[in-house]
Amino acid sequence: MSAGSVPSGYEVNDPGYPTPQENYLTNSKGILSWAFTLDHKRIGMMYLIGVTSAFLLGGLLALGIRLHLFAPDGILFNNALFQWLAPDKAPNDIYNQVFTLHGAIMVFLFIIPSVPAALGNFLVPVMLGAKDVAFPRLNLSSFYLWVGGALFFVMALLASGLDTGWTFYTPYSTTTDSSVILATTGAFVLGFSSIFTGLNFIVTINTMRPPGMTWFRMPLFLWATYSTSIIQVLATPVLGITLLLLIAERTLHIGIFDPEYNGDPVTFQHFFWFYSHPAVYIMILPAFGIISELISVHSHKRIFGYRFIAYSSIAIALLSFIVWGHHMFTSGMSPITTIIFSALTFTVSVPSAIKVFNWVATMFKGSISLTTPMVYAIAFIFLFTIGGLTGLHLGTLATDMHLHDTYFVVAHFHYVMVGGTVVAFLGGVFHWWPKMVGKMYSEAGGLLSAALVFIGFNLTFLPQFILGSRGMPRRYATYDPEFAPLHQMSTYGALILGVGLFVALFVLLMSLVNGKKAPANPWGGATLEWNCTSPPPFYNFERPPVVGDPYEFGDIRWDTELDRYVKVEPQRERVPSETPAETPAHASE
Amino acid sequence: MATTDAGLASDAHEQPGHGHSDHGHGDHDHPSYLAHHFDTPEQQFDSGKLGMWLFLVTEVLFFSGMFCAYAIFRAWRPEVFEGCSQFLNTKLGAINTGVLLFSSFTMAWGVRCAQKEQHKLLTVMLATTLSCATVFLGVKAIEYSHKWHLGLLPAGLFSYDPSNPHPVGGPNYLAYICAPFVAITIGVAIWLVVSFLRGAKFQLECAKPLLVVCLCFFVGVGLGTILESGGEEGHHEDDHAVVASTDGTAAEHGKEHAHADGDQHVDHEEPAAAAVASLPAAGAMSNDSADLAVLERLASDATNTGLQDELAARKAQSERSGGGILYDVSDDASATVASAPENVLRPSRAGVFFSIYYCMTGIHAIHILAGIGVLVWLLVRSIRMDFNRNYFGPVDYVGLYWHIVDMIWIYLFPLMYLIR
Amino acid sequence: MMSLLGDYTSSKLSVFPKSASSFSGESDWVFHFISIVCVIFFIPIAVALFGFAWKYRKAKGQPADSQVDHNTTLELVWSIGPSFLLVVMFYFGARGFLDMRSIPEGAYNVGVDAYKWGWGMNYGNGVIHPELHVVAGEPTKLTMTSKDVIHSLYIPSFRVKKDIVPGRYNYIWFKAMEPSEKVMTDEECKQLADKDKEDNLSWDYDARQCTPDGYNFYDLYCAEYCGTNHSEMQTVVVVHETQEELDAWIKKYSSRGDEPPAAYGAKLYERRGCKSCHSIDGSRLVGPSYKGSYGTMRNIVGGDQVKVDENYIRESILNPKAKVAIEQGVAYQPVMPSYKGQLSEDDIYSLIEFIKSLGDPSATEPEAPADAEPVSVE
Structure with a gap:
C-alpha cells in the first residue's frame, strides 16, 4: 500500500474483474440479443455507435465546407469531380446543402443525443445505484426512434438534399424544392426520441434512487442530466x-408561417427558437455534468461548491426558456421585447460563470493526474470560457446588430458546442471507456488526440471571430477576397482538428484489440459506477451499493500491489446481519 | 443469471432465477406484474404515474404551440375568427363536448372498478368510454366532410365560393372517412361470428363489446346527419334547383350571392343582403316555384343551424372586408403581417381560421384515435382480469391520458365554436 | 479613451471594417469595453487553470492538500460581483440599440426591395438602382420589403443590420459619416465600361474597388440565408458629400434620355436584377436565357406553346407565373417576382428591345416535349 496502509477495523473492497457470464457485453450473445436488449448499458453503447457515425458524417461535411472556403470563389464544389457527381447542381447549391446537412446532422443526430442518450443511458442507472432506467422498453423505443429519424435524414440526403439551413426558416423552407418534409419528419421523430429519453431519466432519478441517495448526494452528472431532461420534456413538444x-x-x-397565404415568418422563428434555444442547453448542460465529474475525480478532491453547481444547472434549465428571442434581435421585434430578451440573456451568463469558477477552484490544492480525460476537461474549461465570454458581445444589443449572422456567431457557438460539448463528450468517453468496455486505452495516444483537437480547434475558430467582426456574413458559399487569409487559417485548423478526432477514434478502437484489462476503479473515482466491475455486470450491482458521498476521496486508496485504486470501507458495515441499507426505496415522493 | 431479454419485460412475465433477490417487503416476492428492476409495486406504480404525468405535460405543451398560434392570429384578425367561427355547427360541438365529458366520467369510474377488482363493471366502463370515443369521431366525420364539401379548407386550398357554396359533384368525403370504419366493423363482426362458431369464449367476450364500439361510430354519424340534415337535404334540392333554373342560381343561393357580391360591392349590395338575411322567405318570393319550395323548407326547419350560421357568417365577413382591414404602419414596432396592404383582400385570409381549426381538431382527433387504441388494449386485459388492487396502473395512466384529451377538447370547443 | 479607440478602429490592424456611420463609434466602443472585461476575466481563469494543473500535479495515490468543499462568501462574491458589469454592458448595448431604432423625423427615405438574389433601391420617380446612394451627415431611412424569402440588409462599415421579412415592412436608419471618394474619373470609368461591354462582362466591384461612377464604396451584404446565390446578393453603398451630388446621380439614372432603347434595356438588365437569373450567353440559370429567345416558340407549363414576342415578354415581366417556360423537358421554377409597378412602360419597351437585340432564332436548339405539370396561374 503506498498511500498509507489500511487502518485497523477497515477492509479493502475491490470487486475485481467480471466473469463473462456477468459482463453485460457477453452475458448473452447474438445480434438479436443486442437488437432487442432492454439493458440500459447496451442501449447506451448502441447510441454511442450511432452518434459517432452521425458525427463522422457531419464532420466530413464540415471538412467539405472548410475546403470549399479555402478560396474566395470556392475550390471544392466547383471542381470537376463534383460537377461530374452532380451535373445539374450549381456549386453554390451544393455548398448550401452541405452546410445545412452539417448543421442538421450535428444538432439533431449528434449533439443532442450525444451525452444524454449515449453516456447518460450508460451512466445514469449505474451512478444512481439502480438496476435499470424506469422504463426499459421506452428506452429501447427511443433508440429506434433515433434510428428512424436518422433514416429520414439519410432519405432526405438521397432524395433531393436539404438546403434550408438547420433552422428551417420560413418562407424559404416552404418554397424550396429540396426534401424539407423528409428532414422535418426526421427531426420530429428525433424529438420524440429525445422526449422519451428525458422522461425516462426524470422518472428514474425521482423514483429509483436507492436508500441513502438523497438529492444532494447525487453526483453532479446526474444533476446535469436531470436539468437536461427537464428541458427535453418541456421544450421538445413545441418543436x-x-x-x-x-x-x-x-x-x-x-x-400560419407562409406570407404568401398571410402567415408570418417571424412567428415561425419564435416557435422554432422557443425549442431550439433550450436545445442549446440540452447540448451543453450534460457537458457541464461530465466536467464536474472529471475535474473532481482527476484532482482527487471534493468538488468545490457542490450546491452552487447543482442549483446553477437547474437555473440554467429554467432560464433557457425565456431567452429565445436573442436569436431574433434583427428580425424586427418591437424594441421593448428586444431589450427584455437582451436583459434576460445576460442572466444566463451568471450560472455558467459560477460553474467555471467552481471547477477552477476544485483544482486548487488538488492532487491532479494529467490523464487524457483531465486534459480534455482543462481544454473544455478554456474553450468554453472563450465561447461563453464572446456570448456577451452577442447578447449586447448594440454590438449584436453588427455581429448577428456573421462568422462571429459561427465561432461563438462552435466554441460552445464543439469546444464545449464535443470536447466534454470526448473527455467523458475517455473517462468512462474503461468502465464501458473493460479495456484501458493508450494514454499517450489519448493525450496526443487531446493536443491535436485543442490546437486544431483554436486554429479553426479563432480566426472566425475576426472574420465576423470584420463583417463576413455566415452561410456564404463565396466571399470577398479580403477575407481569404483568415479563411485559409481556418481550413488548416479544421484539417488538424479532423486528424485529432481520428486519432481519438483510433486510440479507442485499438484499446479493444490490445488494451489491457481495466480495473473497477482506474481513476480513483468515488461515485457508484466505480464500485462495480469494469464492465459492469448485467444487473450493475451484486447487492445494492452502500451510498456515500460521491466526492469523498478519503477512502479511495492506490494499491501498488494490485496496481489500481481500491475502496477502503469500515468493516462493520459489511456485517451481514445489519442490513438497513438493503431496505428498498419506497420512493413515494 | 437471467438472459437480457427474459429479464426485462415489465408486465406479465415472471422473473425466475434472479441470482440475487434484492426486494424487501416479504409480502411481494416479485409478483408477475412487477418488473425486475423495480423493488416494490409501489415504486413501479409511482414511476409509471410520474412518467404519465410528464408525458401529459409534453402533450399540453404540444397543444400549447397551437393555442399560441390561435392566440396570435386571433389577436391579429379577430373579425376573421368571429366570422369564420359561424361556419361551425355549435350543436354538433356541444354534443361532442357532452359525449366526451360522459366518457371521462365512465373512465374515472373504470379506474375505481379496477382498484376494487370489479372486473365485469370495469369491462362495461371501458366499453362505454370507447363507445363515446367512436360517437365523437362519427360526429366529427360529419363536420369535416360537410366543410370539405363546401371548400372550407386551409388557406392554400380554401375554395369556398360564397356565390356557389354547394358545388355540384366533388368526391363523397363522408364515404371516404367512413370506409375504414366500415371495414373494421365488418371485420369485428366476422371475428364475432367465427369465435362464436369455434367456441372461443375469450375471443367472443372481446368481440362483443368491440362490435358495439364500432357500431357507435355510425350512431355518431347518424346523429351528426340528423342535426345537419336540414342543410344536407336543402343542398340536394338546391342542386336540383341549380340545374332547373335558367339563371343558374337557386333561391337560397340568391341571397348568398348578394353577400358574395357584398364582398366586392358592399356599398350598394349590403342593404339588400341584410334584408334577405333577416327575411329569407320573403326575399325569395320573386323566384320560381322550385326555389320557393326550397326556401319554405329552409324557413320552416329550425334545426338547420348550419345554413343559418353560414348565412350569418357570410354577412359578418362581407361587412368586415368591406370595412377594410387595411391599416398602414409607420413604426415597425407594430408591424405585423396584417400591415402588408397587398395581401389584405385575399380570400385565403379566412383560410387561416380553418387551418388552425383543422390542425387543432385534427391532432385532437388523432389523440382520440390513439386513446381508442390503448383503451382496446385495456379492454382485452380487463376481460382477461389482469388488474387487481395492487396492479391497476395501466388503467390509471390511460385514464389520466383520456382526461387530458377531454380537457383539450373542453378548451377547443369555446375557442372554436363559441366566439361570435 | 474613446478617441483612442476611435483611432484604433480606423487602422489596418482593426478587427473591424472602416467605421463610417454615426453608430459605428458607439458600437465599437461597447465591443471593446466588453472585450476588455472579458480579457480581464479570462486571463486569471486561464492562468489559474493551467497553473493549478501544473503545480498540483501529483503521483497516483497522493491525497489532495485540501478537501475544502465550499466557501459560501467567496462563491457569492464571484456569482454576484460580475453581475454589475453585466448591467453596464446591457445598459450600453440597449442605449445604442434604441438609437438605432428611433428613426429621426425627416430622414431621407429610400425604398429597398430585396429579392432572390439582388437589391433594388428605390429613389422615387421610378429610379430603381441596385447601388445604395446616400448623403454624408444626413440621416437616411430605408423602408425595406421582400417579395420572396427573408433577407437581411447588412452594412458592416455602418454596423447596422435588419432582416427584411416578406409580408412586413422593416425599417433601418443610419447616418453615414465618411463620404466616398471619387477615385476614378468619368472617362476612365467609361473606358472600363466599354471594355466590359466588348468582353461581355459586368462591372467587377471587388477587383476595381470602385463603382461604375468612379466612387469607392462600402459593402452591403445579405446576411440572412436566402438560397442558391445568397453569397452573391451583395451590393455597394456610396456616400455622397452633398444632397446636390446625390440628386445629380439620381438624375443621371432617372430616365432613358436619348439613349437607344436596347442599350438602356441592357443597363436595366444589369441594374434591375434580371441578370441574376437570366443569362445572355445561352446558359441555363434560374430562368431561361435571353440569348436567341426572341421570336422562337417556347413550351410552357400546361403543355401549350407560345411565341416569344412583345406580348409574351411583357406578360412575363408583369405576371411571371402566368406562362412558365419549359426547356429541355424541365420546367423552370416559378420564382420570379412580378415587376408590376416597378418598371415603366418605357423600361419594359427598352427591355424588349434589348432582348430583341440578342435574338437570333436560328441559334436556338429544338425543344423537348412539355411536362404535364399544372400551371400556376395567379
Missing part, C-alpha cells in the same frame, strides 16, 4: 408541433 405545422404549411398551405 414537434412547429415542425408539424411546417409540414402542413408545405403540403396544405395552412397560412
Whole structure:
C-alpha cells in the first residue's frame, strides 16, 4: 500500500474483474440479443455507435465546407469531380446543402443525443445505484426512434438534399424544392426520441434512487442530466408541433408561417427558437455534468461548491426558456421585447460563470493526474470560457446588430458546442471507456488526440471571430477576397482538428484489440459506477451499493500491489446481519 | 443469471432465477406484474404515474404551440375568427363536448372498478368510454366532410365560393372517412361470428363489446346527419334547383350571392343582403316555384343551424372586408403581417381560421384515435382480469391520458365554436 | 479613451471594417469595453487553470492538500460581483440599440426591395438602382420589403443590420459619416465600361474597388440565408458629400434620355436584377436565357406553346407565373417576382428591345416535349 496502509477495523473492497457470464457485453450473445436488449448499458453503447457515425458524417461535411472556403470563389464544389457527381447542381447549391446537412446532422443526430442518450443511458442507472432506467422498453423505443429519424435524414440526403439551413426558416423552407418534409419528419421523430429519453431519466432519478441517495448526494452528472431532461420534456413538444405545422404549411398551405397565404415568418422563428434555444442547453448542460465529474475525480478532491453547481444547472434549465428571442434581435421585434430578451440573456451568463469558477477552484490544492480525460476537461474549461465570454458581445444589443449572422456567431457557438460539448463528450468517453468496455486505452495516444483537437480547434475558430467582426456574413458559399487569409487559417485548423478526432477514434478502437484489462476503479473515482466491475455486470450491482458521498476521496486508496485504486470501507458495515441499507426505496415522493 | 431479454419485460412475465433477490417487503416476492428492476409495486406504480404525468405535460405543451398560434392570429384578425367561427355547427360541438365529458366520467369510474377488482363493471366502463370515443369521431366525420364539401379548407386550398357554396359533384368525403370504419366493423363482426362458431369464449367476450364500439361510430354519424340534415337535404334540392333554373342560381343561393357580391360591392349590395338575411322567405318570393319550395323548407326547419350560421357568417365577413382591414404602419414596432396592404383582400385570409381549426381538431382527433387504441388494449386485459388492487396502473395512466384529451377538447370547443 | 479607440478602429490592424456611420463609434466602443472585461476575466481563469494543473500535479495515490468543499462568501462574491458589469454592458448595448431604432423625423427615405438574389433601391420617380446612394451627415431611412424569402440588409462599415421579412415592412436608419471618394474619373470609368461591354462582362466591384461612377464604396451584404446565390446578393453603398451630388446621380439614372432603347434595356438588365437569373450567353440559370429567345416558340407549363414576342415578354415581366417556360423537358421554377409597378412602360419597351437585340432564332436548339405539370396561374 503506498498511500498509507489500511487502518485497523477497515477492509479493502475491490470487486475485481467480471466473469463473462456477468459482463453485460457477453452475458448473452447474438445480434438479436443486442437488437432487442432492454439493458440500459447496451442501449447506451448502441447510441454511442450511432452518434459517432452521425458525427463522422457531419464532420466530413464540415471538412467539405472548410475546403470549399479555402478560396474566395470556392475550390471544392466547383471542381470537376463534383460537377461530374452532380451535373445539374450549381456549386453554390451544393455548398448550401452541405452546410445545412452539417448543421442538421450535428444538432439533431449528434449533439443532442450525444451525452444524454449515449453516456447518460450508460451512466445514469449505474451512478444512481439502480438496476435499470424506469422504463426499459421506452428506452429501447427511443433508440429506434433515433434510428428512424436518422433514416429520414439519410432519405432526405438521397432524395433531393436539404438546403434550408438547420433552422428551417420560413418562407424559404416552404418554397424550396429540396426534401424539407423528409428532414422535418426526421427531426420530429428525433424529438420524440429525445422526449422519451428525458422522461425516462426524470422518472428514474425521482423514483429509483436507492436508500441513502438523497438529492444532494447525487453526483453532479446526474444533476446535469436531470436539468437536461427537464428541458427535453418541456421544450421538445413545441418543436414537434412547429415542425408539424411546417409540414402542413408545405403540403396544405395552412397560412400560419407562409406570407404568401398571410402567415408570418417571424412567428415561425419564435416557435422554432422557443425549442431550439433550450436545445442549446440540452447540448451543453450534460457537458457541464461530465466536467464536474472529471475535474473532481482527476484532482482527487471534493468538488468545490457542490450546491452552487447543482442549483446553477437547474437555473440554467429554467432560464433557457425565456431567452429565445436573442436569436431574433434583427428580425424586427418591437424594441421593448428586444431589450427584455437582451436583459434576460445576460442572466444566463451568471450560472455558467459560477460553474467555471467552481471547477477552477476544485483544482486548487488538488492532487491532479494529467490523464487524457483531465486534459480534455482543462481544454473544455478554456474553450468554453472563450465561447461563453464572446456570448456577451452577442447578447449586447448594440454590438449584436453588427455581429448577428456573421462568422462571429459561427465561432461563438462552435466554441460552445464543439469546444464545449464535443470536447466534454470526448473527455467523458475517455473517462468512462474503461468502465464501458473493460479495456484501458493508450494514454499517450489519448493525450496526443487531446493536443491535436485543442490546437486544431483554436486554429479553426479563432480566426472566425475576426472574420465576423470584420463583417463576413455566415452561410456564404463565396466571399470577398479580403477575407481569404483568415479563411485559409481556418481550413488548416479544421484539417488538424479532423486528424485529432481520428486519432481519438483510433486510440479507442485499438484499446479493444490490445488494451489491457481495466480495473473497477482506474481513476480513483468515488461515485457508484466505480464500485462495480469494469464492465459492469448485467444487473450493475451484486447487492445494492452502500451510498456515500460521491466526492469523498478519503477512502479511495492506490494499491501498488494490485496496481489500481481500491475502496477502503469500515468493516462493520459489511456485517451481514445489519442490513438497513438493503431496505428498498419506497420512493413515494 | 437471467438472459437480457427474459429479464426485462415489465408486465406479465415472471422473473425466475434472479441470482440475487434484492426486494424487501416479504409480502411481494416479485409478483408477475412487477418488473425486475423495480423493488416494490409501489415504486413501479409511482414511476409509471410520474412518467404519465410528464408525458401529459409534453402533450399540453404540444397543444400549447397551437393555442399560441390561435392566440396570435386571433389577436391579429379577430373579425376573421368571429366570422369564420359561424361556419361551425355549435350543436354538433356541444354534443361532442357532452359525449366526451360522459366518457371521462365512465373512465374515472373504470379506474375505481379496477382498484376494487370489479372486473365485469370495469369491462362495461371501458366499453362505454370507447363507445363515446367512436360517437365523437362519427360526429366529427360529419363536420369535416360537410366543410370539405363546401371548400372550407386551409388557406392554400380554401375554395369556398360564397356565390356557389354547394358545388355540384366533388368526391363523397363522408364515404371516404367512413370506409375504414366500415371495414373494421365488418371485420369485428366476422371475428364475432367465427369465435362464436369455434367456441372461443375469450375471443367472443372481446368481440362483443368491440362490435358495439364500432357500431357507435355510425350512431355518431347518424346523429351528426340528423342535426345537419336540414342543410344536407336543402343542398340536394338546391342542386336540383341549380340545374332547373335558367339563371343558374337557386333561391337560397340568391341571397348568398348578394353577400358574395357584398364582398366586392358592399356599398350598394349590403342593404339588400341584410334584408334577405333577416327575411329569407320573403326575399325569395320573386323566384320560381322550385326555389320557393326550397326556401319554405329552409324557413320552416329550425334545426338547420348550419345554413343559418353560414348565412350569418357570410354577412359578418362581407361587412368586415368591406370595412377594410387595411391599416398602414409607420413604426415597425407594430408591424405585423396584417400591415402588408397587398395581401389584405385575399380570400385565403379566412383560410387561416380553418387551418388552425383543422390542425387543432385534427391532432385532437388523432389523440382520440390513439386513446381508442390503448383503451382496446385495456379492454382485452380487463376481460382477461389482469388488474387487481395492487396492479391497476395501466388503467390509471390511460385514464389520466383520456382526461387530458377531454380537457383539450373542453378548451377547443369555446375557442372554436363559441366566439361570435 | 474613446478617441483612442476611435483611432484604433480606423487602422489596418482593426478587427473591424472602416467605421463610417454615426453608430459605428458607439458600437465599437461597447465591443471593446466588453472585450476588455472579458480579457480581464479570462486571463486569471486561464492562468489559474493551467497553473493549478501544473503545480498540483501529483503521483497516483497522493491525497489532495485540501478537501475544502465550499466557501459560501467567496462563491457569492464571484456569482454576484460580475453581475454589475453585466448591467453596464446591457445598459450600453440597449442605449445604442434604441438609437438605432428611433428613426429621426425627416430622414431621407429610400425604398429597398430585396429579392432572390439582388437589391433594388428605390429613389422615387421610378429610379430603381441596385447601388445604395446616400448623403454624408444626413440621416437616411430605408423602408425595406421582400417579395420572396427573408433577407437581411447588412452594412458592416455602418454596423447596422435588419432582416427584411416578406409580408412586413422593416425599417433601418443610419447616418453615414465618411463620404466616398471619387477615385476614378468619368472617362476612365467609361473606358472600363466599354471594355466590359466588348468582353461581355459586368462591372467587377471587388477587383476595381470602385463603382461604375468612379466612387469607392462600402459593402452591403445579405446576411440572412436566402438560397442558391445568397453569397452573391451583395451590393455597394456610396456616400455622397452633398444632397446636390446625390440628386445629380439620381438624375443621371432617372430616365432613358436619348439613349437607344436596347442599350438602356441592357443597363436595366444589369441594374434591375434580371441578370441574376437570366443569362445572355445561352446558359441555363434560374430562368431561361435571353440569348436567341426572341421570336422562337417556347413550351410552357400546361403543355401549350407560345411565341416569344412583345406580348409574351411583357406578360412575363408583369405576371411571371402566368406562362412558365419549359426547356429541355424541365420546367423552370416559378420564382420570379412580378415587376408590376416597378418598371415603366418605357423600361419594359427598352427591355424588349434589348432582348430583341440578342435574338437570333436560328441559334436556338429544338425543344423537348412539355411536362404535364399544372400551371400556376395567379
